[in-house]
Amino acid sequence: MTNKTIFRHKARQCSKLMNDLINTIPTIIPAIEFDTVGHLTSKNHAMFMTWMDEEPHDDKKPPNEWNNRKACKKDRSLAIKTFFNFFSSNPASIVEVIDFGTVFFHRKGRKWMRKFIAAAHQRDIKIRAKPIVIYLRSSKPGIRDFVELFDVNVLEDMRINVTRAVTIATVRDTIQFKSCESFSLDNNTYGDPPEIFRIDDYFHFAKLDTKDVIWTPTDIHRLIQNIRSKEEAKESDRFSMKPGLDEEEVWGLFDFVPAKKVNIMEAGITRRFTMQNPELVLEVKITMNAIRGESTRQKTADAIKKNPLRKLPRADFQKYSELPPEMQRLVLAKLDGPFRHKARQCSKSMNDLINTIPTVIRTIEFYETFGKTTNRTHAMFMKWLGENPADSMKRPKEWNNRKECDKDGSVAIKTFFNFFSANPATIVEKIDFDTIFVHYEGVEWMRDFVVEAHKRDIKIRAKLINIDVGHATPLLKEFVELFDVNLLKEMRMNVRLAEFITAIRDTAQFKSCESFSMKNRWLQTVPQTFRIDDFFHFAKLDTERVSWTPMDIHRLIQNMRSKEAAKESDRFSMEPGLDEEEVWNLFDFIPAKKVNGTETGITRRFTMHKPELVLEVKITMNAIRGEVFKR
Missing domain, CATH: 3.30.160 (Double Stranded RNA Binding Domain)
Incomplete structure (x- = not known):
C-alpha cells in the first residue's frame, strides 16, 4: 500500500475486511512529536501531538486528528488518547523517533506523565519506539514508571535533558536503560555546586554523548579503559563529552598504556589505544572544547592497498641487498609505478622481482606543446601521476618528458609503449589524451600509436580513456581497438561529427563498456544526428550538446x-x-x-x-x- 500510514489508519474505519487487511501491513512512523500550546499559567495550557509520516514533505493535508493542536485546546487529554488509540489498533507499530520535547519540563508535566502511565497500564500497551527524547526539570516520581512503558526489544536510543543527577539514578536500574545501545545526556543544571554524575552508569553504552557534564580525569580514564576491555566492542562504538578537560591531566593517567600519539595541534591531541579485540583500535581526541573517542578497524596491508591516496614512506636502499627476497618485494611494492619502473635498471634480479608485483598507474595524461627545434608546429609530451600525485618528490625525467619531446616528437609514444612492454600486466586507472587528436597533427599521432602497438603486439590495459577527436579518420576504429576489452570500463569522448560514433560502435570495446560520456563540439551550422540505439547498452550514459x-x-x-x-x-x-x-x-x-x-x-x-x-x-x-x- 502506497498511502501514508496516517491515512491507512483512517481507512480502518471503512470495513472490518479492510481493518483485517491493514493489520497484515507493517506500520512504521518516522516521528511523533509532542508540544504544548497556550501560556504556562493559563488554564488552556495543553499538550498536542504531530505525526511525521512516510512522506513528511507531501503537500496533501493529513486528517485533523494527526495534528490536533486546535482539538487539544478543547480537550486537554486528547493527545494522550489519540496516541494510545493508535497503538491499540496497531499493536505492531514501530515509531522511529518519539520526541516528548518539553512537555514534562513544566509544572503540568508531572500530571501529564501520570496520565501517560495510567493510559498505558489500562490498555496493557508497550510503546514500540526506537529512540525517545525527554526533557526533565527535576526528578519526578513517575520517571522510572514512564521509562518502563517502552518495549525493551525495540528501544535502542535514549536522549535525556535533565537538571538533576538523581534523575539518572532513578532510571539506571531499568531494563530499558541497561539494554539501550545509545544514550545522550544534556545537563541543564542551574544550581551551584554542579551535579555529580557517576561514570559507571554509562559503561554499557556503545554510543555515549554527554553535554555540560563535569567529568574528572579519572572518569575519562575509567571510561576509556572500559571501552578498551570490552569483548563485545565493535567498529564505530564511540563517546563524546562536553566541555572538555585539560588534555595533559588525562594523558598523564595513560603513561603505562600502549598508545600511539597520532597528531599534535594547538587545539588538542589525538592518540590511538589498543583494544581487547586485536582488530580494533580506539582513537581518542581531547581539546579544550570536547573529548571524543571512536573505535575503528586496524589498517591492515589489504586496507592500505585499497587506498590510492595513501602516504607512502620513502624507501632507503642503503642496505637493500641484505634484505631477504620477501622483504625486498615488500619494499619495492611501496614504490609507485614510475619509481618501480626506474628500479628495474638496477639489476636483473630486481627486474625479475618487480615482474611479480602488480603495477597500477593512477593516471597517464598526454598534452601538446609548441616545438622549439622541430619542424612540427606542435609536439606531444606525457605526464604520469602515480599512486600519490600530491607528493612533492620529483619524478624521474622520463615521467614528465616535455623538454625531451620538444626535441624529438616520437619520445612520448616510445616512452609509453616501452613501459607497457616492460610491464605487460600494468593497469592504468585513467588515460587522458586531452586534445592531442584535435589538430591536423593528431591524425599522424594516432597513426603512430596504432603502428607502435601493432609492432609490439600490445593491448593497452586501461580502465578509463578520455579522447577528443577533431577530424574524421578511419584510424579511430583501429585506435579504440588497441585497448584491452577485458579491462576497459568507461569511455569519454569529445566529438564533432556523428560519424565518429558510427566508426566505433561495432567494436568490442564500445559494446563492452559500462559507462560512456560524450560531448558534441557543435562547430557546424547543421546539428549532428546521433542514433540513440547506439547507446542502449550502457549502464551509465552522459551526453552534452546533443539534440x-x-x-x-x-x-x-x-x-x-x-x-x-x-x-x-x-x-x-x-x-x-x-x-x-x-x-x-x-x-x-x-x-x-x-x-x-x-x-x-x-x-x-x-x-x-x-x-x-x-x-x-x-x-x-x-x-x-x-x-x-x-x-
Whole structure:
C-alpha cells in the first residue's frame, strides 16, 4: 500500500475486511512529536501531538486528528488518547523517533506523565519506539514508571535533558536503560555546586554523548579503559563529552598504556589505544572544547592497498641487498609505478622481482606543446601521476618528458609503449589524451600509436580513456581497438561529427563498456544526428550538446525499464533538455508516479522489469536525468 500510514489508519474505519487487511501491513512512523500550546499559567495550557509520516514533505493535508493542536485546546487529554488509540489498533507499530520535547519540563508535566502511565497500564500497551527524547526539570516520581512503558526489544536510543543527577539514578536500574545501545545526556543544571554524575552508569553504552557534564580525569580514564576491555566492542562504538578537560591531566593517567600519539595541534591531541579485540583500535581526541573517542578497524596491508591516496614512506636502499627476497618485494611494492619502473635498471634480479608485483598507474595524461627545434608546429609530451600525485618528490625525467619531446616528437609514444612492454600486466586507472587528436597533427599521432602497438603486439590495459577527436579518420576504429576489452570500463569522448560514433560502435570495446560520456563540439551550422540505439547498452550514459528528440528519450527510457541486467545506480544524463510535456505525453499509458512538480521541471518514477527497482526521471529546460533506485 502506497498511502501514508496516517491515512491507512483512517481507512480502518471503512470495513472490518479492510481493518483485517491493514493489520497484515507493517506500520512504521518516522516521528511523533509532542508540544504544548497556550501560556504556562493559563488554564488552556495543553499538550498536542504531530505525526511525521512516510512522506513528511507531501503537500496533501493529513486528517485533523494527526495534528490536533486546535482539538487539544478543547480537550486537554486528547493527545494522550489519540496516541494510545493508535497503538491499540496497531499493536505492531514501530515509531522511529518519539520526541516528548518539553512537555514534562513544566509544572503540568508531572500530571501529564501520570496520565501517560495510567493510559498505558489500562490498555496493557508497550510503546514500540526506537529512540525517545525527554526533557526533565527535576526528578519526578513517575520517571522510572514512564521509562518502563517502552518495549525493551525495540528501544535502542535514549536522549535525556535533565537538571538533576538523581534523575539518572532513578532510571539506571531499568531494563530499558541497561539494554539501550545509545544514550545522550544534556545537563541543564542551574544550581551551584554542579551535579555529580557517576561514570559507571554509562559503561554499557556503545554510543555515549554527554553535554555540560563535569567529568574528572579519572572518569575519562575509567571510561576509556572500559571501552578498551570490552569483548563485545565493535567498529564505530564511540563517546563524546562536553566541555572538555585539560588534555595533559588525562594523558598523564595513560603513561603505562600502549598508545600511539597520532597528531599534535594547538587545539588538542589525538592518540590511538589498543583494544581487547586485536582488530580494533580506539582513537581518542581531547581539546579544550570536547573529548571524543571512536573505535575503528586496524589498517591492515589489504586496507592500505585499497587506498590510492595513501602516504607512502620513502624507501632507503642503503642496505637493500641484505634484505631477504620477501622483504625486498615488500619494499619495492611501496614504490609507485614510475619509481618501480626506474628500479628495474638496477639489476636483473630486481627486474625479475618487480615482474611479480602488480603495477597500477593512477593516471597517464598526454598534452601538446609548441616545438622549439622541430619542424612540427606542435609536439606531444606525457605526464604520469602515480599512486600519490600530491607528493612533492620529483619524478624521474622520463615521467614528465616535455623538454625531451620538444626535441624529438616520437619520445612520448616510445616512452609509453616501452613501459607497457616492460610491464605487460600494468593497469592504468585513467588515460587522458586531452586534445592531442584535435589538430591536423593528431591524425599522424594516432597513426603512430596504432603502428607502435601493432609492432609490439600490445593491448593497452586501461580502465578509463578520455579522447577528443577533431577530424574524421578511419584510424579511430583501429585506435579504440588497441585497448584491452577485458579491462576497459568507461569511455569519454569529445566529438564533432556523428560519424565518429558510427566508426566505433561495432567494436568490442564500445559494446563492452559500462559507462560512456560524450560531448558534441557543435562547430557546424547543421546539428549532428546521433542514433540513440547506439547507446542502449550502457549502464551509465552522459551526453552534452546533443539534440535528442522526445521519441529518442522515450525509447531510451523504455530500454532501461526492460533491461534484465539493470541494477541500482544505472543512470543517464543529457543536455540540453527538452520540453517535458513533449516527452511525458509519450508516457500516458505507462505506470508512472509523479514525484515532484516545480517551475524547473517534473520528476516521475517508472516501474522496471525487476520489481525491486524503480527508474526516476527528471526533465527540466536545462537537462534530462534518470537514475535507477531500489524501492
